[in-house]
Amino acid sequence: MAPAFSALTLFDVVLCVLIIGVALCSSSVRDLFAATVLLIIYGVFVAIAWVRLGAVDVALAEAAIGAGLTGVLLIGAVARLKITESPAAAVSRWQFAAKVIPASLGLLIASGLAYLVLTVEWRETLQAPVLANLPDTGVLNPVTAVLLNYRAYDTLLETSVLFAALIASWCTTHDDLWGERAGLRQHTRRAGILATFGRFLPPIGLIVGIHIFWAGADKWGGAFQAGTIFAAVWILAIMAGVIDAPNATGRSIRSFAVAGPMFFTFVALTGVLAQSFLIIPVMVAKPLTLAIEACLTLSIAATLMLLVLGAPRRSA
Amino acid sequence: MSVIVTATTILLLLIGVAFFLAGSMGLLRFPDVHARLHALTKADNLGLGFITLALLPQAADVWIASKLVMIWLLTMLAAATVSQLIARSALHEEDVKQEPGP
Numbered sequence: 414m415a416p417a418f419s420a421l422t423l424f425d426v427v428l429c430v431l432i433i434g435v436a437l438c439s440s441s442v443r444d445l446f447a448a449t450v451l452l453i454i455y456g457v458f459v460a461i462a463w464v465r466l467g468a469v470d471v472a473l474a475e476a477a478i479g480a481g482l483t484g485v486l487l488i489g490a491v492a493r494l495k496i497t498e499s500p501a502a503a504v505s506r507w508q509f510a511a512k513v514i515p516a517s518l519g520l521l522i523a524s525g526l527a528y529l530v531l532t533v534e535w536r537e538t539l540q541a542p543v544l545a546n547l548p549d550t551g552v553l554n555p556v557t558a559v560l561l562n563y564r565a566y567d568t569l570l571e572t573s574v575l576f577a578a579l580i581a582s583w584c585t586t587h588d589d590l591w592g593e594r595a596g597l598r599q600h601t602r603r604a605g606i607l608a609t610f611g612r613f614l615p616p617i618g619l620i621v622g623i624h625i626f627w628a629g630a631d632k633w634g635g636a637f638q639a640g641t642i643f644a645a646v647w648i649l650a651i652m653a654g655v656i657d658a659p660n661a662t663g664r665s666i667r668s669f670a671v672a673g674p675m676f677f678t679f680v681a682l683t684g685v686l687a688q689s690f691l692i693i694p695v696m697v698a699k700p701l702t703l704a705i706e707a708c709l710t711l712s713i714a715a716t717l718m719l720l721v722l723g724a725p726r727r728s729a
Numbered sequence: 730m731s732v733i734v735t736a737t738t739i740l741l742l743l744i745g746v747a748f749f750l751a752g753s754m755g756l757l758r759f760p761d762v763h764a765r766l767h768a769l770t771k772a773d774n775l776g777l778g779f780i781t782l783a784l785l786p787q788a789a790d791v792w793i794a795s796k797l798v799m800i801w802l803l804t805m806l807a808a809a810t811v812s813q814l815i816a817r818s819a820l821h822e823e824d825v826k827q828e829p830g831p
Contacts, residue, residue, distance in 0.1 A: 606810055610807075617803070
């Protein structure tokens with residue numbers, strides 16, 4: 414027993430050192446592209462850390478959104494910054510301050526959290542009440558129960574924020590290009606490697622995404638993880654020229670993007686008629702939760718896909 | 730029996746790690762994009778292949794084992810596609826650099 418324990422401890426210590434090291438590299442390196450790549454690596458390490466902590470749901474979300482999607486968005490941003498970047502724009506004093514202030518704040522928060530975790534004795538956590546009320550939520554995965562039932566308003570606000578981000582992204586569209594297809598025009602060779610890949614992978618990705626959505630009710634998975642996979646599949650199919658990129662004025666893509674927050678708000682408001690805001694009745698908890706989650710998955714997929722493609726642009 | 734299985738796993742893992750190490754060295758040391766891709770793809774595919782083979786005897790059932798094989802195949806497919814795309818875009822960039830006329 415003892416040797417296995419120490420090997421795992423060694424693994425954890427190495428992982429922690431790697432996480433801190435990569436985080437420091439990412440925030441101190443000068444080249445923006447290198448910083449982004451290091452941030453993606455940081456996300457992968459953090460996902461492994463979540464697995465070690467037994468939080469597989471969070472690990473899936475971190476890998477899909479923290480490392481994957483944020484990485485893609487940042488790489489896109491770096492690529493666009495390259496065009497406008499001027500090399501001689503270094504104001505050293507402010508740059509120094511811009512690094513020291515967030516670093517000290519981060520250190521302060523980290524040491525505060527470490528102090529709390531190490532010194533405070535947790536006599537009573539919310540674990541027991543969460544598990545005790547699980548039958549009323551209609552799902553078996555406590556994380557899904559927290560996200561879609563106990564703390565449903567958090568998730569409602571989260572998806573609304575995502576929707577707001579999409580509108581902000583649409584607002585950056587040039588007037589002449591409004592109504593064009595999202596993002597750059599894609600150039601793909603017919604029956605080329607990317608086109609073949611774009612036809613082969615999406616069916617597998619769809620099956621994995623549906624599995625993760627469905628599994629989210631009882632085991633690990635959920636709307637955000639599945640939505641991100643669907644978004645990735647969607648983007649791949651667009652890049653490979655299998656389907657066309659949507660345009661922001663299209664009615665169906667708009668209803669996809671709004672379906673989740675709208676249905677969620679609808680459920681929340683009907684709760685007012687019964688008892689109070691955002692009540693999910695025990696009788697229909699399982700089907701209602703699944704329906705909300707399905708709409709959310711669709712909206713998250715559409716929104717993330719549109720965010721990655723960005724506003725319509727003329728190809729250079 | 731279990732000693733042989735464990736020994737096989739450890740041996741295959743070590744071979745896999747050796748390939749990953751060689752691939753990473755190549756990625757860091759080789760001079761241009763194509764050479765680096767060569768190092769990365771060969772070593773990556775073989776490294777991951779050996780690690781998958783190493784984990785197969787440890788899998789609890791056929792279901793998990795087939796998931797492992799599936800991950801390996803999908804990673805190889807993605808790696809092969811991506812390296813082709815990177816190589817082609819590198820070739821394109823070289824062309825642009827050589828003849829800046831049109």
